[in-house]
Amino acid sequence: MTCAFTVNGARVTAAEGEPLIHTLRDRLGHHSVRETCGIGVCGSCTVLLDGRPVSSCLLLAGLVAGQEIVTAEGLADHGGVAVQDAFVEHEAFQCSYCIPAMTVAAHALLTAIPDPDEETVREHLAGNLCRCGTHPRILAAVQAAARRSGPAAALARLGHDPEHAPSPSAPARPVVEAAGLLHVAGQIPLRDGDLLATGVIGADVDLATARRCAEQATANALAQLHVHAGGLGRVRAVRLTVYLVGAPDFSGHAEIGAAASELVIAVLGEHGQHSRSVVGVAGLPRRSPVEVELVAARREV
Ligand code: FES
Ligand code: FES
Known part of the structure; x- marks a missing residue:
């Protein structure tokens, strides 16, 4: 045979x-x-x-x-x-x-x-x-x-420092691990200590800038995960929530959510698949137009 x-x-x-x-x-x-x-x-x-x-x-x-x-x-x-x-x-x-x-x-x-x-x-x-x-x-x-x-190198190639993870205001913790999940504190688009933009999307902030903000906030969340999980290679994405402050007639929620999702998948590859919500809110810390929350799980390796 x-x-x-x-x-x-x-x-x-x-x-x-x-x-x-x-x-x-x-x-x-x-x-x-x-x-x-x-x-x-x-x-x-x-x-x-x-x-x-x-x-x-x-x-x-x-x-x-x-x-x-x-x-x-x-x-x-x-x-x-x-x-x-x-x-x-x-x-x-x-x-x-x-x-x-x-x-x-x-x-x-x-x-x-x-x-x-x-x-x-x-x-x-x-x-x-x-x-x-x-x-x-x-x-x-x-x-x-x-x-x-590795994924940290992928994040760096995309212009984000995987070792640089802005911390949330005390007493919140940057990452809390519970029941096998890593919950990353909400991240705003800080880069070198400054927000990429402030204000309302569709009024003060255009769509392209808002997408960059979503990507930066997501990069900050991935950096937190990298630092606290002992490497991005040890985790897989589970859930992404993007909060945004939009003008009353703003309808580009999906495009902004996609900017965050695309970065997660570009960095984590097959382990970057996740569910996602995009939520419109009245205001965010420091007048940020966007905030991103990420939940991940430790991978079986
Ligand atoms: S390099 Fe000679 S056996 Fe490994
Ligand atoms: S030749 Fe196969 S393990 Fe040594």
């Missing part, structure tokens, strides 16, 4: 009983997949199976039928460029025998946990052995890739 699956985007077939490592390396020519121990101990044969790192020496082709395999040869086309670049920049290799599988495992880690601490990187790469002992440089490379590609 034969089965079919994809390898780096190409459909392939194999006998169900063929060892997957032989299909990949010997028959398909993916020489990044290396057989060393053959018993699932060294990690040199690591590939991604539907995004999860697995030892291909332990699997038969029939067990991956209908699924997607990515080897180091296909990593760049599957979002792995940041990891590969970081390994090169940190010279995180000597003989390079272990490195293709190491980059595959590192990419899987950063996909699941975009900004892992050092302990988490050590733990997740413990199953990938390097006989040349380049682990310190590998560790540095993975952390550099995380800084470059």
